[in-house]
Amino acid sequence: MASLERQRLEIIKEVQKTEETLPLIDRMMQTTFVLRRQEVVTNRPPVRDILERWPALHLESQVYAEFQRITNQNLPNIFYEELDRHTLCLMTLYRQRASKTGKTSDALADILMIHDLQVEDSDEPDVGDAPVAILIVISDDTEKPIHFKPI
Incomplete structure (x- = not known):
C-alpha cells in the first residue's frame, strides 16, 4: 500500500504540471484504483475529499476511465443513450414550459417546430456507410427538408 500511496503523490x-502527461496519469490511476476503491468503501469520504486526494478525477478523461473501471x-x-431515451x-x-412563458417560448417553439418538420420528413437517403456526404440545403422561403447525398 505504501507504493500505491507514493504513486498517488506522483499523480498529484x-x-x-502545466502540461500533464495524460497517458502517464492514466496508467498511474489504473494502478492505484485498488487504493481509491478501498478508501471509498472503507471511509466513505465526501466527494470533496476524494477530489482533493485524487485531483486527476477533475480531468474529463479520468472521470470516464474511472466510470469504466x-x-x-x-x-x-x-x-447519450439515456438522453435519447x-x-x-x-x-x-419544454413544450409545456413554452406555452406558459413569454419571449423564450417563441424561440423554443421555433426550435421544436424545426425538429417536428425534420422528424415528419425523415425520408433522407441512407448514407450511413458513405465515407463522405454532401449536405444540400434547399431554401426558397419554403420549409423543405435537408438532404444528404453520398459521394
Whole structure:
C-alpha cells in the first residue's frame, strides 16, 4: 500500500504540471484504483475529499476511465443513450414550459417546430456507410427538408 500511496503523490505532481502527461496519469490511476476503491468503501469520504486526494478525477478523461473501471461501461455512450431515451419526455416538458412563458417560448417553439418538420420528413437517403456526404440545403422561403447525398 505504501507504493500505491507514493504513486498517488506522483499523480498529484503530474496533474499540477502545466502540461500533464495524460497517458502517464492514466496508467498511474489504473494502478492505484485498488487504493481509491478501498478508501471509498472503507471511509466513505465526501466527494470533496476524494477530489482533493485524487485531483486527476477533475480531468474529463479520468472521470470516464474511472466510470469504466467501476462499471465496465462507457459513460458517454450510456449518457447519450439515456438522453435519447428521454428526449421525447423532455420535449414534452419544454413544450409545456413554452406555452406558459413569454419571449423564450417563441424561440423554443421555433426550435421544436424545426425538429417536428425534420422528424415528419425523415425520408433522407441512407448514407450511413458513405465515407463522405454532401449536405444540400434547399431554401426558397419554403420549409423543405435537408438532404444528404453520398459521394
